[in-house]
Amino acid sequence: MIILVVIAYSLLFIFEFFPLYNQKQWRDLWLTMILGLCSFTLIALLSFGVKIPSPAMPIKNVILSIFGK
Amino acid sequence: MRREQITDKQAICLIIIFYIGSSFILGVDGESKNDAWISGILGMFMAAPMLFMYARILSLFPEKSMFDIFELVFGKTIGKAFILIYIWYSFHLGALVIRNYGEFINTVAMPETPIFITMLVLTVVCMLAVRSGIEVIGRISASVLPILFFIITTVILMSIPKMNFHFIKPILGDGILPVVKGGFSAFSFPFAESVVLMGGFFSLKTKKSPYKVYLIGTVIAGILIIIITLRSIVILGETFTKFYFPTYVAVSMISLGDFIQRIELTVSVVFVFGVFIKSSMCLLVSSKGIAKLFNLQDYRSIVIQVGILMLYFSYTVYDSIMEMKGWAFIVYPYYAFPFQVIFPLIIFMAAEIKVRRNKKGDENSI
Amino acid sequence: MKSIKYLILSNMIFLNMFFLTGCWNYREVEKLAVVAGVAIDKGKNNQFIVTTEVIQISGGRESKTTSTYITMEGKSIFDAVRNQISFAGKKLYWSHTKVVIVSKEIARHNMLSVIDWYNRDSETRSDVNLLVSREKTAKKVLEQRALLEDINSFELADTLKNQISLSKAPIKELWGFINDLEAQGIVNIVPAVHLKKNKNMYSPQIMGAAVFDNAKLIGFLNSEETQEVLFVKDEVKGGLLIDRDKTNGLKAPISMEIFKNKTKIEPVVSRNNEIKFNIKVDTRVDIDEIVGNVKYANEKVLKKLSNNEAKNLKNRIEHCIKKVQSEYGVDIFGFGAKLREDNPKVWKKVASSWNDRFKNVSVNVSTKVNIKGSGLFSEPIKMGD
Structure with a gap:
C-alpha cells in the first residue's frame, strides 16, 4: 500500500514540480510543496491504518447543542 | 493572460447541472414525507431573494470573482478572513459531494469495490476538468445537459404506468410545520448552495448575466427537482423517505412490456454527470480561493494537490452511509446557513455601501 | 521528451482499459447461479429453511433451460441464503428472481423477518411477486414441475401477470407489501397458492388471498x-x-x-x-x-x-x-x-x-x-x- 502511494507521489512530483521549477514560479512551487506534504502525510497515515478524526461529528455536536433536537 | 469567458447559455446549463447534481439522487428532504414536493417549491421561493442577492453582488463588480470582491470590499485582512471561510465551505461541500457519489456507487452498483477507488476516479476527472478551466466545464455542461434532459424526460414518461396518484394525498396531512422544515432543508440543499458558484462566475459576459443565469437556471432546475420528487412520491408512496436513494429505487420499478426494465442505470448517468460538474465547481472555487489567498498568478498549479486533499477529506468525513444521510438532512441546513445567508448578507450590504460611496467620490472629483 | 510523454500516456491509457473499467472484481455468466424463485419455510429451533429454484442452462445445439432446487437452513434468511454457497459452490444471483413464496407458518409468525432482507439487500430486487402457500410447506409448491413452462417460478409469475383477466387473486409485489404495511388504515392481502391435481400430478394454482393483520397472517379468502x-x-x-x-x-x-x-x-x-x-x-x-x-x-x-x-x-x-x-x-x-x-x-x-x-x-x-x-x-x- 505505502509503496503504491510513494510511487504515485513520485510521479506527481515529476509531472507537477519540475514544470513549476523550470518556470521559476517559486510561490506556486512552495505552496504546492506544502499542500503536497500535507496530503502525503494524510495518505501515509491512512495507509498505516490511522483513523483521522472527521470534522463532521464535532460540527454536528455543536449544532445540536445550539438548536437542540 | 486572456480572460476566461463563458456564455450565458453555458452558465445556465452549468447551474442546472450543479443543482440537480446530488439532490437528484438523494431526494429533497425526508421530513415532510409525501409533501416533499411542496417543500421543494417552498425552498425554491425561499432561495429566490438569496439568489438575487448573489446576482446583485456579482453584477456590482463585473468580471470579478467572489474572492476578488471580498478584498475590494473589506480590504486586505478582513477580506482574507472571508476568503478563508469560503475556501473552507466550497472545499467541504466538494468533499461531501464526492462522498455522496462514492456511497451511491458503493451501495447500488459495486459493493465490493473500495469506496476510495470510486472516489479517486471521479476526483481525477474533476482535476483534469478544473485544470482545463471554467470554459471547458461550461462547454461540457452545455453539451451534456440535452442528453440529461432526454434521459430524465423519457424515464419520467416511461414511469407513468407505475404511478399511483393517490399517494400525493393527503396534502398537508401532518400540518404545515414539517413542510416548512423541509422547505428550509430544500433551501440549503440544493438551492442556496449556488453561493459557491459566485466564485466561478467571474467569467460571465455582461453585467446583467448573473441575474439571468441565476434566475433561469434556478427556475428550470427547481421545476426538474420538483417533478423528480413528485415522481418518487407517486411511485413509492410514503416509504420513499426510507430509501437512501429514492430516485434510483423509483426508476428500478419501471418495467414496460417486459423488455424495457432495469433502466435505473440511466439515473446513475445523470447523477454521475451532475456530481462531476458540482464537485469540479467546488474544486475550482476552492483552488481559486487558495490561489487568491497566497497571491498566486494562476490557480492551476495547486489544483491537483487541492483535489487530492479533497479526496482524502471526503474519505474520512463520514464513517457510514447512515451518518451521511443524517448529516445531509439534519445538520447540514444549520451548518450551511451562515455561509449561505449571513455572510452573503454582510457582503451584500458592505458592497452596496462601498459602491454608493465610490460613485459619490467619483461625482465629487468631477 | 514529448514523444516519451506520449508513449507513457498511451501506455497508461491502454493499461487503464484493463484496470480501471470500474469494477473491482468480475463474475462470469456461466459462473452464476441464477435464482428464479424462492420458498421460505420454518425449520426446527426457529431456523429458516430457504429453498431456491436455480436455472440451469445447458448449452449445445438444443439449448434447454431446466431448473434444480437447493434447500438450506440457517439462523436467519440471509444466513440460509449464504449457506447455500457451501452446497452449490456458486454465489446466487438474485436479480432475475420472480417469486417469493412464504409458508403459512412463517406468515402466521411474522412476515417482516422474511421481507426485510429481501428488500434491503442491494442485489435483490424488490419488485418480485409475493405469494403465500396454503400447503404445509412453501417448498412443496415451488418444487412442482410446471405445466407449460420449463421453470416453475416463471410459470407462477406468468400466472400472476395474467390474473388481470381473471381477478381471483390480488397481485402484490414486495415493495407494495411494505408500502401497505407502513401505511395507516390499510392492511395487506397477498395472493395465495395451493396445489391442484391435474393429470395425476400436482401443479400450483394461484387462487384467493391471504389476509394479514400488520405482518401476521390471520386467514384466507x-x-x-x-x-x-x-x-x-x-x-x-x-x-x-x-x-x-x-x-x-x-x-x-x-x-x-x-x-x-x-x-x-x-x-x-x-x-x-x-x-x-x-x-x-x-x-x-x-x-x-x-x-x-x-x-x-x-x-x-x-x-x-x-x-x-x-x-x-x-x-x-x-x-x-x-x-x-x-x-x-x-x-x-x-x-x-x-x-x-x-x-x-x-x-x-x-x-x-x-x-x-x-x-x-x-x-x-x-x-x-x-x-x-x-x-x-x-x-x-x-x-x-
Whole structure:
C-alpha cells in the first residue's frame, strides 16, 4: 500500500514540480510543496491504518447543542 | 493572460447541472414525507431573494470573482478572513459531494469495490476538468445537459404506468410545520448552495448575466427537482423517505412490456454527470480561493494537490452511509446557513455601501 | 521528451482499459447461479429453511433451460441464503428472481423477518411477486414441475401477470407489501397458492388471498371473496361476473366478461363524527355466455339483466364486507387510508382506534353494470323444436 502511494507521489512530483521549477514560479512551487506534504502525510497515515478524526461529528455536536433536537 | 469567458447559455446549463447534481439522487428532504414536493417549491421561493442577492453582488463588480470582491470590499485582512471561510465551505461541500457519489456507487452498483477507488476516479476527472478551466466545464455542461434532459424526460414518461396518484394525498396531512422544515432543508440543499458558484462566475459576459443565469437556471432546475420528487412520491408512496436513494429505487420499478426494465442505470448517468460538474465547481472555487489567498498568478498549479486533499477529506468525513444521510438532512441546513445567508448578507450590504460611496467620490472629483 | 510523454500516456491509457473499467472484481455468466424463485419455510429451533429454484442452462445445439432446487437452513434468511454457497459452490444471483413464496407458518409468525432482507439487500430486487402457500410447506409448491413452462417460478409469475383477466387473486409485489404495511388504515392481502391435481400430478394454482393483520397472517379468502375485495379496492381489470339467478327462468348461468371497472370510495363524515363510506362500483361488461331465450336486443330486457346483475354484485360486495368485518376485523379494503387521504383531520382522531371502528363502520354500496355488447351474436341461439 505505502509503496503504491510513494510511487504515485513520485510521479506527481515529476509531472507537477519540475514544470513549476523550470518556470521559476517559486510561490506556486512552495505552496504546492506544502499542500503536497500535507496530503502525503494524510495518505501515509491512512495507509498505516490511522483513523483521522472527521470534522463532521464535532460540527454536528455543536449544532445540536445550539438548536437542540 | 486572456480572460476566461463563458456564455450565458453555458452558465445556465452549468447551474442546472450543479443543482440537480446530488439532490437528484438523494431526494429533497425526508421530513415532510409525501409533501416533499411542496417543500421543494417552498425552498425554491425561499432561495429566490438569496439568489438575487448573489446576482446583485456579482453584477456590482463585473468580471470579478467572489474572492476578488471580498478584498475590494473589506480590504486586505478582513477580506482574507472571508476568503478563508469560503475556501473552507466550497472545499467541504466538494468533499461531501464526492462522498455522496462514492456511497451511491458503493451501495447500488459495486459493493465490493473500495469506496476510495470510486472516489479517486471521479476526483481525477474533476482535476483534469478544473485544470482545463471554467470554459471547458461550461462547454461540457452545455453539451451534456440535452442528453440529461432526454434521459430524465423519457424515464419520467416511461414511469407513468407505475404511478399511483393517490399517494400525493393527503396534502398537508401532518400540518404545515414539517413542510416548512423541509422547505428550509430544500433551501440549503440544493438551492442556496449556488453561493459557491459566485466564485466561478467571474467569467460571465455582461453585467446583467448573473441575474439571468441565476434566475433561469434556478427556475428550470427547481421545476426538474420538483417533478423528480413528485415522481418518487407517486411511485413509492410514503416509504420513499426510507430509501437512501429514492430516485434510483423509483426508476428500478419501471418495467414496460417486459423488455424495457432495469433502466435505473440511466439515473446513475445523470447523477454521475451532475456530481462531476458540482464537485469540479467546488474544486475550482476552492483552488481559486487558495490561489487568491497566497497571491498566486494562476490557480492551476495547486489544483491537483487541492483535489487530492479533497479526496482524502471526503474519505474520512463520514464513517457510514447512515451518518451521511443524517448529516445531509439534519445538520447540514444549520451548518450551511451562515455561509449561505449571513455572510452573503454582510457582503451584500458592505458592497452596496462601498459602491454608493465610490460613485459619490467619483461625482465629487468631477 | 514529448514523444516519451506520449508513449507513457498511451501506455497508461491502454493499461487503464484493463484496470480501471470500474469494477473491482468480475463474475462470469456461466459462473452464476441464477435464482428464479424462492420458498421460505420454518425449520426446527426457529431456523429458516430457504429453498431456491436455480436455472440451469445447458448449452449445445438444443439449448434447454431446466431448473434444480437447493434447500438450506440457517439462523436467519440471509444466513440460509449464504449457506447455500457451501452446497452449490456458486454465489446466487438474485436479480432475475420472480417469486417469493412464504409458508403459512412463517406468515402466521411474522412476515417482516422474511421481507426485510429481501428488500434491503442491494442485489435483490424488490419488485418480485409475493405469494403465500396454503400447503404445509412453501417448498412443496415451488418444487412442482410446471405445466407449460420449463421453470416453475416463471410459470407462477406468468400466472400472476395474467390474473388481470381473471381477478381471483390480488397481485402484490414486495415493495407494495411494505408500502401497505407502513401505511395507516390499510392492511395487506397477498395472493395465495395451493396445489391442484391435474393429470395425476400436482401443479400450483394461484387462487384467493391471504389476509394479514400488520405482518401476521390471520386467514384466507376464497376466490369469490377475493374478487369482491378487488372490486372494492378498484383493482379489477378483467374477469367474469356470473349471474346464477334462477328466477330469470334461465337454465344456465349468464357469464359476463368485465372490460372495465371503476370503483370510488367516498368517506362521509356526519356532524356527530359518524363515519360512513359510499362505495360506487361502475362496471362495463359484455355478455359472453347465455343460454335460453333472452331477447337482450330489447332495451327493457337488457336493462333488467344489468339491474339484476348490479343487484347481485351489490349483495355479494355487501356480504363480503360484512364477513371481513365480523370474521377478520382488519381493514383490507383501505377505507381508513381513503379517509386519511380525504380527511386527515378526522383520521387523526380515529387513527388509534381504527381497527375497532372498522368492525362496525357502515357501508353504502351502489353498483352499476353497463352491458355494452354480446360477443359476435346479436341474438340468442334458438332451438327450432
